[in-house]
Amino acid sequence: MKLDLVQVNSFRNINELSIVPAENLNVFFGANGSGKSSVLEAIHYLGFARSFRTNTHKNVIQQGSEGFTVFGIVSAKESIYKLGLSRKLDNSCTVSIDGAKTKSAVELVSLLPVQIFTPQSSELIIGSPKLRRKYLDWVLFHVEPGFAKEFAIYRRCLLQLNAILKDKRYSENLNTEQDYWIEQLCLVGERLSSLRTELMSGEFLSFIQYNLREFLPEFIFDFSYYKGWEKDLSLKESIYKNRERDKRTGFVSSGFHKADIRIKINSVAANEVLSRGQLRMLVAAMQIAQAQYLFSKNEKSVVFLLDDVGAELDTDKQQLFINSLINTGSQLFVTAIDKNQLGYLAQYRDKKLFHVEHGQVIEEI
Template sequence: MPLARLDISRLRNLTHVRFEPSPQVNIIVGENGSGKTSVLEAIYLLSFGRSFRSHKHKTYIQYEQPECVVFAQVEQGAQHLPVGIKRSRDGAVEVRIQGRAAQSAVELAECLPVQLINPDAFRLLEGSPKIRRQFVDWGVFHFDEQFINGWRGWQKALKQRNSLLRRGKISANLLAAFDQELIRLGEQVNHARKAYVAALTPHFEAVLQQLAPNLHVQLGFFQGWDAQRTLSEAIEHSYQRDIDVGYTNTGPQRADLRVKTPTGDALDTLSRGQQKLVVSALKIAQGQLLIERGRQLVFLIDDLPAELDANHRRKLCRLLESLASQIFITSVGPDSMDFTWSDTTDVRHFSMNEGELSLKRTGEFNE
């Protein structure tokens, strides 16, 4: 469901930006600090309800303004679905979809799936297991309609159990009563994650083969406890330790996506450029899997040339073009966007200058 129109108000240096992007490829060129990444940030906000640049909402609301607003017309078949989010300086969030108030940010994610590839994408390899769990769970959320309810229930049961453990003295019988629901829902979450990683792996391997044929990387999934034990056995085995430390030590909350080469962890054995190719392959593979299930999504590519040579930039663009998805790419200069798109691809070039976005005519960047 591509964006047919986008309105951004009072977000960073974007006082008011309105434009109609291409349903396929959009290239935004501008100097550092001009506001081009803020356009991607606005689209991301419209999907996730939060920024990818900061967890503090006050940092992206324009200075001395009470709120920022992002509104879009999202193509849904032959119709346009109005979607909007307003984030106030006092922390209030208002989300509206087709004129009605949305119940949660989950509705945004369902309405507008967005995949981001930016310089911070390295965190997927070098960051904590939580970041990789979030990557997996985003995919499972769109892959398995039942996942979100099971995940929410498991999270609630886990918080309740940890609350009991923090109280100190607790009977085994009382804890066991909470453990039944925790184990039932935890097994559901684990099963959904494992099924998703199994489905994702062949796509990842195929994409990486196209980007870097000589790069050999394997995906593995650690479920969060000893694979030789059931979740029930693992929790029972960890009972005394949980009592001692005051929280649950084992379970799906410890899960991790393992990314390895024949000589060790990808983070330790690959160059910075190779890491970006691996992360890009993971993100594109996620997109492929979603598209196979009849969904459309938006790709946000911030600072495409960074860490990649011209050959790999062309390969990445070729893969993105083949997905038949809406793509937004930012770049500091037109000389680094050296990929020739297909004649049938609708490519629109925009220039960003001090918060002002303008559509450029064909060939104008080369003048």
């Protein structure tokens, strides 16, 4: 997947932008606050339908505007897609795919696999399990047909069960309703969990370990997947076992939504062993594995956004990271304050450099 054209309107300090990116490497340089991260943020909307910097969409709308628009032309094998997304101050969202408008962003996101690497990416390791679940689910969303639909069913069942658990009025009807939703949740939850388990025990894990031998050869990593409930019980058995406790707390404590990836070095949690720079390289190895696996399964490449790639990574590690991504067929969008920070750029032939100043993006010739 490659972005052949990117157009942005009324997005943060970018009034109007239209660029034709290089197929491999695109570098945006300029002072802090110039707008280079905003270019990446706009592209991120095409791949996630949301920002990586704020949860409030109206915060990215340029002051004085009614809304923003991001448009991209994507080439994939022999297909070309025209993708657009706009958001208004009233929080309404319109998605356009080849001129057809829809309110759902699922199809848009499925057509353009995007990943982001920022100075905050270490949160994947040191942050909450939710981030590690999202890491796995991004892969399954792009590889497994029907995953998004089943994931939505699971969430709906979980919301219904939690609502029942919070209802302090006991009745036989309420108990019967709870049994129904438990049955539905377990049916889809076991299937979804098996997909994650297979992912973390096969080729995908092999890609992670291969990258780590390149990036952090001084360590031996052990990855394990905790499915979210007792390993000797089925999901239904676990939910019924904890039913009374769940009534007291008001939420389902067992299930697909409680899973986690556990990463250790010599039986010690990786985040307690690694430096900040090493944590970033661990994340880099894991994210590259996403691109490698996606390409191995359906020959889709990833649009990769690297925001401030030089933060806590020395030149050799930066170059190793970028080379590894390019080898997956990824299209890269990289930001830096000064292009001289990336002294290794000369070795790349298929690249474009863009100077960003006060929201204006000018390609260097």
